Amino acid sequence: MPTPKEHVFLKALRREPTDYTPIWLMRQAGRYLPEYNATRKRAGNFLALCKTPELACEVTLQPLDRFPLDAAILFSDILTVPDAMGLGLYFAEGEGPKFERPVRDEAAVAKLAAPDPSAELRYVMDAVRTIRGALADRVPLIGFSGSPFTLACYMVEGGGSDDFRAIKTMLYARPDLLHRILAVNATAVADYLNAQIEAGAQTVMIFDSWGGVLADGAYQAFSLDYLRTVVSKLTRHRVEADGTKADVPVIVFTKGGGPWLEQIADIGCDAVGLDWTIGLGRARDRIGARCALQGNLDPMVLMAGPDQVRAEAIRLLDDHGAPRTGHGHVFNLGHGISQFTPPDNVAALVETVHSHSRRLRTAL
Amino acid sequence: MPTPKEHVFLKALRREPTDYTPIWLMRQAGRYLPEYNATRKRAGNFLALCKTPELACEVTLQPLDRFPLDAAILFSDILTVPDAMGLGLYFAEGEGPKFERPVRDEAAVAKLAAPDPSAELRYVMDAVRTIRGALADRVPLIGFSGSPFTLACYMVEGGGSDDFRAIKTMLYARPDLLHRILAVNATAVADYLNAQIEAGAQTVMIFDSWGGVLADGAYQAFSLDYLRTVVSKLTRHRVEADGTKADVPVIVFTKGGGPWLEQIADIGCDAVGLDWTIGLGRARDRIGARCALQGNLDPMVLMAGPDQVRAEAIRLLDDHGAPRTGHGHVFNLGHGISQFTPPDNVAALVETVHSHSRRLRTAL
Numbered sequence: 001m002p003t004p005k006e007h008v009f010l011k012a013l014r015r016e017p018t019d020y021t022p023i024w025l026m027r028q029a030g031r032y033l034p035e036y037n038a039t040r041k042r043a044g045n046f047l048a049l050c051k052t053p054e055l056a057c058e059v060t061l062q063p064l065d066r067f068p069l070d071a072a073i074l075f076s077d078i079l080t081v082p083d084a085m086g087l088g089l090y091f092a093e094g095e096g097p098k099f100e101r102p103v104r105d106e107a108a109v110a111k112l113a114a115p116d117p118s119a120e121l122r123y124v125m126d127a128v129r130t131i132r133g134a135l136a137d138r139v140p141l142i143g144f145s146g147s148p149f150t151l152a153c154y155m156v157e158g159g160g161s162d163d164f165r166a167i168k169t170m171l172y173a174r175p176d177l178l179h180r181i182l183a184v185n186a187t188a189v190a191d192y193l194n195a196q197i198e199a200g201a202q203t204v205m206i207f208d209s210w211g212g213v214l215a216d217g218a219y220q221a222f223s224l225d226y227l228r229t230v231v232s233k234l235t236r237h238r239v240e241a242d243g244t245k246a247d248v249p250v251i252v253f254t255k256g257g258g259p260w261l262e263q264i265a266d267i268g269c270d271a272v273g274l275d276w277t278i279g280l281g282r283a284r285d286r287i288g289a290r291c292a293l294q295g296n297l298d299p300m301v302l303m304a305g306p307d308q309v310r311a312e313a314i315r316l317l318d319d320h321g322a323p324r325t326g327h328g329h330v331f332n333l334g335h336g337i338s339q340f341t342p343p344d345n346v347a348a349l350v351e352t353v354h355s356h357s358r359r360l361r362t363a364l
Numbered sequence: 365m366p367t368p369k370e371h372v373f374l375k376a377l378r379r380e381p382t383d384y385t386p387i388w389l390m391r392q393a394g395r396y397l398p399e400y401n402a403t404r405k406r407a408g409n410f411l412a413l414c415k416t417p418e419l420a421c422e423v424t425l426q427p428l429d430r431f432p433l434d435a436a437i438l439f440s441d442i443l444t445v446p447d448a449m450g451l452g453l454y455f456a457e458g459e460g461p462k463f464e465r466p467v468r469d470e471a472a473v474a475k476l477a478a479p480d481p482s483a484e485l486r487y488v489m490d491a492v493r494t495i496r497g498a499l500a501d502r503v504p505l506i507g508f509s510g511s512p513f514t515l516a517c518y519m520v521e522g523g524g525s526d527d528f529r530a531i532k533t534m535l536y537a538r539p540d541l542l543h544r545i546l547a548v549n550a551t552a553v554a555d556y557l558n559a560q561i562e563a564g565a566q567t568v569m570i571f572d573s574w575g576g577v578l579a580d581g582a583y584q585a586f587s588l589d590y591l592r593t594v595v596s597k598l599t600r601h602r603v604e605a606d607g608t609k610a611d612v613p614v615i616v617f618t619k620g621g622g623p624w625l626e627q628i629a630d631i632g633c634d635a636v637g638l639d640w641t642i643g644l645g646r647a648r649d650r651i652g653a654r655c656a657l658q659g660n661l662d663p664m665v666l667m668a669g670p671d672q673v674r675a676e677a678i679r680l681l682d683d684h685g686a687p688r689t690g691h692g693h694v695f696n697l698g699h700g701i702s703q704f705t706p707p708d709n710v711a712a713l714v715e716t717v718h719s720h721s722r723r724l725r726t727a728l
Contacts (some may be wrong), residue, residue, distance in 0.1 A: 158541065277580055298578075300529060
């Protein structure tokens, strides 16, 4: 059994040479897999699935049993933290997540406090421990959280949004209030991720799903600065059960963050996640050896046939080129996998990334 | 009365020196104005408003009576062209636009043909002529169209979309079909804009609202190439009623087009529209004197108070700096104005852009 240090996924994040490009997929445990839908049905609903560690563990491992993916990611929801703050998360049938008590005024902001991850969020840490045990070091486990700004979007809007009117009105009219929410969120996210690391997460990823809706300038002040705070507070190593010490890499992903890649790479993270609007070669030119890169296939490529999937994966790998010294690349989608994805296309993708990236290295 | 050449809006697009920065707002004739809602109610519904030249003229002029804006834009819908292709445009109450007959397969694609703008789209040309008459050269009139790719999104999806699954599936699985749609659309858009120019439009703008959802590579092949085709087919001048000849500038706006600004600036347009994710100064550094720029305030700034609106407008103008030789700037939002905008904030914005941009020039 390999020690954690030898996992190709972790080596790529540390920008060490690897024999091939590792791959995992955002939302790889999800509705495109019939076995996931069966477990979810058994759980009753999505939140119950998240809050039952054995079931969260079961779905986390499902994609690994189908595909030779190089990492597992904790199955959980992005809104566990504001839920633990008492905002009343719920899922209306056929709609996205909603909060019963959105944070819209001074009084609501004053009441916010970072939850204790070992209490209100204990079910998440239990899931991390359960998954680590079940994985038995087959592949590393990624923990995650939403970013302070992304959590604030849901907290202020009370759910998803098309125009982000509520949070942007607060941003421009009452920036003091939004900064207070974001400061609480930054503490909460750092505590939450540190608890996941302590429970067994071997990498953590921060999903800034909505930072890309901000104007230049506002992004830096209301999303990036708080990402930097979170990263600075993270424990970047853990001690494994066998006493070995391991680094814990940090991945930061702002969807739509293309304009600010250099600035994201400068906040102290190990890897920058990319969506599909940026060419991978171009992103590498901009970032150089400062960070590993993760991404960035359009998930909709997986709607075509296996041949097209292979061609697009090869195009993307060729665009990056075989990683040079100090260049780590983790293959991923630029956003979560669609529920309509044929699983056979995922198999073709994983196989192609592994085989073509080996070929690229041989050709050097 | 000024000749068309002297309008500050047209001078800025031609990158000639101006005394101040001109401003207009995307969707400036719209639901945030009570007088618009009154006219729309009189029309019965949105499509009737678009298809009745006198009413389209009435709403086009409404914002000019309230604010000293520097240009008018034809009031119309972005989907007039596919509607004229026979796809059956309709608006379900409380929903976005939909097509009764989306273009999903080989047979539907084979049937597509560019409509005759003087027949099926005659109501648009009548509106342009009516508006030009009513404007009496107060400010220039902008004509517009959706881009070939943006029209294709609606045509293939059958309406709006969150994930663009239908069109991206076609793009990756059957690129030949999508290219055929886009070739027809490029002809249709060029014919449509040329007819608007002939009818009186003094500038034309192409709205590529959805090009930004494409992956790098796909954007160039499926949106930018067809924008280039349209621009190359446009009549770039018109003869006014008094016999004077006038250039007709072309503005191209890909929302989310930040990664590709240099490439957009190279397709032969006079101005590049910008959304708010790109700093205006940075965009100017990237584009230099190749094109005028149009944009790019986040429309949600207008949700705050007049003081914040003024501060953000000043910040944006300062970021660009007083236009140097060959640098034209037209102030605008980075997207359409929200229906929830208080009209007083628009007044504050227009006043600030005019007065602060005069100050910037004096300070040179």
